[in-house]
Amino acid sequence: MIKITNLSKTFKVFKRGKGIRRAFVSLFKREYTRVEALRGIDLNVNAGEIVGYIGPNGAGKSTTIKIMAGILHPSGGECVINGHVPYLNRQEYVKDIGVVFGQRTQLWWDVPIIDSFELLKDIYKIDDKTYEDNLAYLTEKLNLSELIETPLRQLSLGQRMRCEIAGALLHSPKILFLDEPTIGLDAVSKLAVRDFIKKLNKDKKVTVILTTHDMNDIDYLTNRLVLIGKGKILYDGSLSYIKKKYASDKYLVMNLAKMESKIELNDLDLVEVSDYTIKVRLKSDLSDLESTIKLVNSKYKVSDFSIKDTSLEEIISSLYREYEII
């Protein structure tokens, strides 16, 4: 479905030294630096897959998505998607893809959502039957029935994102690119969006490429994780492998009954200490659990405790650190 080989993209960025003299000079002679956003990316995706595409800010995620969507021309390499080269026969190619940019909007600001949808229907030349079917499906699954007659400007961010996603799917695309679809959404909206993507992939076999900073999105949706950093693909494989590799640590979190200004537990591997809580790293087989609780309880009064795994966020940041991309 998607075949990318050795893709690269270089941007020219205007640069100016500080101070008035340099500012004046730059009026006549501009200096540029080259920023290599992508340096040789390879990626293969099969039809019906969901791929979670992650990396720190500025790693090249959005650039890749924009090349795949036909918006940017790459500086080198090849990209063939669904039998097309996106940026070469853009108009033909985009009929089969849907794109959602979490930080932008394609719907019209001041008219009801349904009018924007009607315009998309005409732009993509969707026949009446397909349009009605898709609209009914999307309205039901994304719970839009009360929103589509409201102008975009009166909707909340979560409602807006649901409408944007619906707008990108009216023409039954085979591939869906989601660039940070859950950015800024509250917990309920996030769940709704995630749920929907999963259903869509199951019902309609849509291939989904998703970038996000929220690891739970990926955990919920897919097992295929692609990590990009400094313009290179650093990892392409299963999320469970990463979890196993980095998440061996277990933590004991204890809540104290009263505030302790000074905590002295030199024998323990303390991770975090605050007025009311103590977080201790345990051995992975929990053999030291009992002794740890006893030790702490003998010095301070523990009111409650829980055992925690490494969070996904922590796993990813240790991954980023290992690859030295932040």
Add this chain to the structure above:
Amino acid sequence: MRKYFTFFKMRLLAGFQYRSAAWAGVGTQFFWGLMYIMIFMAFYRSSDGNSPMSLTEIVQYFWLQQALFAFLFAFNHDAKIAKSIISGDLAYELVKPLSLYKMWFASIFSSKLAATILRSWPILLISFLMPGTYRFVLPSSFGVFGLFLVTLSFALIINVLLGMFMYYLMFITLEIKSTVTIFANFSSFLSGGLIPLAFMPLFITKLNYFLPFRLGYDVPLRVYSGNIAGSEVLISIGLQVIWIIILFSLGNLLFSKRLKKIVVQGG
């Protein structure tokens, strides 16, 4: 064709959302028209009567100019499009199965047409009811009115095509306000938007024969008021058609070259 009609419908719908803005626009245009006419009346009263346009022609000229404000000024920019260039929202336009140039053309054309439909009739209605010399009158014949409609339609196309160059400049400058200001000064001076071209010195008139600006503005107004007639009108229509072809081809070319170089940053 259908999608272009839908664009028009959308613009009309969006226009209706802002009723008070529309009425405020009508008010502004009406007073501008009145002011222009009064200035020229004072001017005529003190002159020796040897002027390139008669007072009646001037009155027609300014009422029409104000009624068709949205139609005639190429620099009336479309905020939605301008913003999409600066913010990068045009990324979304590029994932549509349409040529960006043609889509924007249709969109801007529609918004100008919709704005004119919403705003022109109250001004025309009031000006028809004005007393004495201030009154706006129907053209001398159906023939003249027909020629007016033809030149006006072509003028609108020319204005939209000229405006496209303004958006092209925005791709380079990434700045809305100053681009519009430069373009507006330039185009309104050369089109006759500041002072009717008939009053301009000869060398500017000569220069203007080689430029498209007057064809999008001055020509239809002077056809309606009867200031130009006969073969001169037919030549103007011919020139309008030629310029439409030139401007469209050039704009289309520039856009497709530019789109290979765009950078959409962030998000």
